Amino acid sequence: MGNIGGVSGHGEHWAGQSSVFELTPLELLQVRQEVQTNNRAVAELMRDELEPAYQAKWNEYQLALFR
Numbered sequence: 001m002g003n004i005g006g007v008s009g010h011g012e013h014w015a016g017q018s019s020v021f022e023l024t025p026l027e028l029l030q031v032r033q034e035v036q037t038n039n040r041a042v043a044e045l046m047r048d049e050l051e052p053a054y055q056a057k058w059n060e061y062q063l064a065l066f067r
Contacts, residue, residue: 023031
C-alpha cells in the first residue's frame with residue numbers, strides 16, 4: 001500500500017513495527033496504558049501545583065474587581 005499520509009515508516013519506536021497499523025492488540029493496549037498514565041500524571045500536576053496558583057490569582061482578580 002505504501003505511504004498513507006506520511007504514516008508508513010514512522011512506527012519504529014513501537015517494538016520495531018513499520019507502521020502504527022501493524023501493532024498487535026497487546027501493543028496497542030500498552031500504548032493506550034502509557035497515554036493514560038501520562039494523562040494521570042499531568043492531571044495530578046495540574047491539580048497539585050497549577051490549581052492553587054490559579055485559585056490565588058483568581059481570588060486576587062475578584063478582590064480587585066469588587067473593591
